[in-house]
Amino acid sequence: MTDAEQIRALLQARADALHARDAAAVAAFLADEIITYDLNPPLAHVGGPVQARASLDQWFATWLTPIGSEACDLQVAVSGDLAFAFGLIHLAGTKTDGEEIDLWFRSTVCLRRIGGAWRIVHEHNSTQFYMDGSYKAATDLKP
Template identity: 40%
Template sequence: MTPTSPSAAAADREAVLDALRTYLEAIERKDPDAAIRMFAEEAVTFDFAPPLENHFNSLSDPSALEEWFETWVGPISTEIGSAKVMVMGSLAVVHGLQRLHGRKKNDGDLSMWYRATFILSRREDGWRITHMHNSVPMAMDGSGKALTELKPA
């Protein structure tokens, strides 16, 4: 593998972050089609909602996202905290803590931090998400309770 110049590495890193920003902005605008476009055809996600894994074929139907968007009043804000980005050729890994906040229709204000990992691949039409994994820590007291109230130190 040919070493990447520092300027090319910085450009790749910024392009990867731009792709993630595009995805997160689509979530904020509640635009399921734009969000789905940021995924590669073979994408697999491990997200909060069941099932344990989603293959892109099930994600390509925007109805699940539309239903989730309907549970919110106004925009759904999400931001990646101190993201770590590693790019190696046409593959990128981004991980860090992410914050989701907004107003739920039946539950009021929501603000939660969670762990997020994205794997992206470079395509002819730009960087696309091939894997996304979101999770929250679980109480280890046998309750199985998700610890959504935790905040970064």
């Protein structure tokens, strides 16, 4: 299996763990020192799998259904022990309050081969916002 295929498999396994709301499995793909720029505040999340797992457990508790997470047009580039992947992510499901989530957002994942295994060392997820003065998140966009 090529490095790019390994990374695609890792990202699919992480999406499967997200679908199952398995915080330990999602966090297992992270490096000990990861910095994430995610959709939720604060601007930067610093920590490793232990911190991520606690945060994920809290977030998963707000979902009624499994969480759909599908990458669209995923691109993977590898050079030695460093790699990055980017694409659009479709997140879908139902929250415990009945809200139906159907969100597309941008995602970039940076990976490093550590101890022979690929680990996520940085992730940046973002949505666009309307530049009409409202600064409202553009969560209604679809590819």
